[in-house]
């Protein structure tokens with residue numbers, strides 16, 4: 334999920350994405366307002382269960 338700087342907190346409340354990375358992709362847009370995205374919210378790739 335991508336968000337702009339105004340919606341990064343909303344993204345955290347809204348979702349289960351515990352990690353944030355700042356991005357500068359030119360053609361990526363906020364999930365909430367369709368403004369240009371500044372952040373990427375994602376799940377950890379290390380959350381894999383051992384069993």
Ligand SMILES: [Zn+2]
Pocket residue numbers: 336337338339340363364365366367368
């Ligand atoms: Zn936004």
